[in-house]
Amino acid sequence: MKESYKDPRIVADSDDISRAIRRLSHQILENLKGAENLVLLGIPSRGVPLAHRISQNIADIEGTAIPVGSLDVTLFRDDLKLRPAKTLERTELPPEGIDGKVVVLVDDVLYSGRTIRAALDALNEFGRPTIVQLAVLVDRGHRELPIRADYVGKNLPTSQAEKVFVEISELDGQDQIVISHNELKNP
């Protein structure tokens, strides 16, 4: 897979990522003063395994099982007309739902903010959480909307000519963050 990158720079390896996720999990617990009413919703594709890892970490720390779900936001995006219609991913909310819950959205990269804006619209259709927060593994800047992450694994200033690729072992076989100039095969 690495052969398809152009001039790649590895900016985080597997250990870096584990530490970042552990730190995110601690921050969430500290900020929310515990795991009560917490629901993690990963945004497909890579937000979902990340959400599962955070949930596992929290289980290790606090001993509580945090419900994890997935929220595909494709149909709620405002920039659909820019490319061919994308395949839809899985949306599966945990059985207890999101009404009255503290929902932490989990995604791999925060960039323009449009995905998160779509996620907020999507959440409206499914229920009414009391609080919505955002945890991302990477914040690469260049926001186009007033959206910020509550929990950031790594701040990565980039230029718009660059592309950030987060590889997660559940999907890509290994954990690393790569900056390069062209496309991975599984976006």
Add this chain to the structure above:
Amino acid sequence: MTEILITRVRPYGEECVDIRIVGERIAEIGSSLEAGNALVVNGQDRVALPSFVDLHTHLREPGREDAETIATGSRAAAKGGFSAVFAMANTSPVADSAGVVEQVWRIGKEVGYVDVFPIGAVTVGIAGERLAELGAMANSAAHVRVFSDDGNCVSDPLLMRRALEYVKTFGGVIAQHAQEPRLTEGAQMNESELSSSLGLAGWPAVAEEAIIARDILLASHVNSRLHICHVSTAGSVDLIRWAKNRGVDVTAEVTPHHLLLTQELATGYDPVYKVNPPLRAESDVMALRAGLADGTIDIVATDHAPHPHEAKDCEWNAAAFGMLGLETALGAVVLSMSQLPEWDWRTLSDRMSATPALIGQALDHGRPIAVGEPANIVIVDTQVEKVIDPSEFASISRNSPYRAMTLPTSISDVFFRGRHVVRAGAVVEIGEVNSYD
């Protein structure tokens, strides 16, 4: 009297000669003839043939002058190398009386590019119920000898029998459009797996063959002549071959489009390919070519069917049936037949000039290129290929299935009764015919 010397042409593609035309006749054929007072036309070593005779054309006048008129149809025919056309009767009013056929005949004469022979309807209004005044039409100034309800089939067997008997009075012939109506109600294209797939109602081959079989037997029984219009199926060719072997006096025609095009063209639902009888299968095309080559099918006839734009610019079911044919006839025939071993310019000339003239009794046409014969000659450039552009047609209409196709040969000059009516592929205005500046 006008004198024209055509230099260096090859009649029937054979030896190169000069041909002198004096008035309306061929006066001399030889090599290196003296020009004298004659206007000289350089034949450029091209092929010269007796100009063609179309036994099946729709000129649409009277009634549908938005699609074609006798004037524009005559010009289209001349451009296609024809000097005589037989105009079908399904006009509006129908040509079922002496009055209408004389009108068509007179206009054709006045226009003056080709001889127009009106065809008379078999039944009043081509409605298939009672005989039209065939005798009156035969004895009119138009001297009608060919009768047809084309567009419709004379489907009532008793009526067909009577018609076949009656025309013996004056040596006429009934030209049948073979289509059993009950088997083809609402039909849109050839009945086949393709029509089923496309969801278009089918026109089964048997609807043509059943009528041909019946009419062959009727013609034999009453000892009359029969002509079959636009034969389109292999089974029809077999029936006609059988009939001729038994001595039945039957003749048959095939259109250029049935020699070249197949039903697969219907796949894009483009109504320019919608025609009656429909385009059929590859095996039918092969049988038709073999039949034309061995003489089972006697002649080529275009079934030139002009339609205005709106009649074809709509969904298939709503579109009219028919294709243009006069200006592309030679090219289509050459493209489809030239590979066959038994096919040469003599054979083509027989199928496109001599025999149609014989069947239609057009005495001055289809004559050989020989001294004393009427000067109805077409010169063909066989070295060229043309990409067909209907916007260049002399016809008012544009519904040609050959649009953007490349066809071999082009008509360069046509002499009609000694008059040079087509020069370098272009129709000459009648006032300027035979004036050379």
Add this chain to the structure above:
Amino acid sequence: MKHLISIEDLSRDDAIKILDTAERLDALTEQGAKKLPTLRGRTVVNLFYEDSTRTRLSFELAAKRLSADVITFSAKGSSVSKGESLKDTALTLQSMGADAVVVRHHASGAAHQLAHTGWIDAGIINAGDGTHEHPTQALLDSYTLRGALTKDRGEALGAGLDGINVGIVGDVLHSRVARSNIRLLHKLGAHVVVIGPPTLMPVGIDKWPCEVRYDIDGALPSLDAIMMLRVQQERMNGSFFPSPEEYSRMFGLNRSRASRLPHHAIVLHPGPMNRGMEITAEVADSHRSVITQQVANGVTVRMAVLYLLVGGDSID
């Protein structure tokens, strides 16, 4: 994919993608999302030249649930009028800025013409053209089959209908639903048996990817699903069968025949039904019948098609 005119336009993967998209949409609906903003600002025109409340409403609902603006044009155009209505209407819709046109017309090939003559730029969805095709019906039928015959929802994603035996019974000759279904079911790997009297079988069906039988009883025990097509009583006047009673006796799905289907087998019907003719009321309302699911699935599948055709930039 810009247009959906015929099942022939779709590869197996394309078809499965549509079914999977519908699957995802169903999941969203079940979890509470009734309205999606996906086609906000797009105009979808329903151009219906034939009466059809059921299909028209289904498309209308599908477009509205995706927040599109919907215009419905019910035109009973005379088939004699040389189709000026079709071209002129297309030009009008073009100047109004339609993004997608859902068209149902009595002439086979009408949808193809709208997509290819250049009269109009919009994405064209064929909602039934003459006796040619009705692709979204076939898609919703396959979606229903896949859902009913696959144990768990999750298993269905990415799957076709491989190895499933489907019977299609009735007037295949005049049925665009039959044509689309035979093509799609074959594409998805199902084995299709077409059943009916020879008079209602199209010429050349022996070349189609299906088995042909003239008797229904022998076929029943091996079917996983049976699809009953509407048979119009008026066909009797074209001598396709002697009487509705004889048709019903020989090919109708009644209680006795339904009981000879395998235990798990389901009954489909594209509607509207001629209760008592091709299917009895009893069977139509029985536990085997998935007819109401077909209707519900129709909306979802049409949402999927609208999204895939018009939701993104249509240039592939």
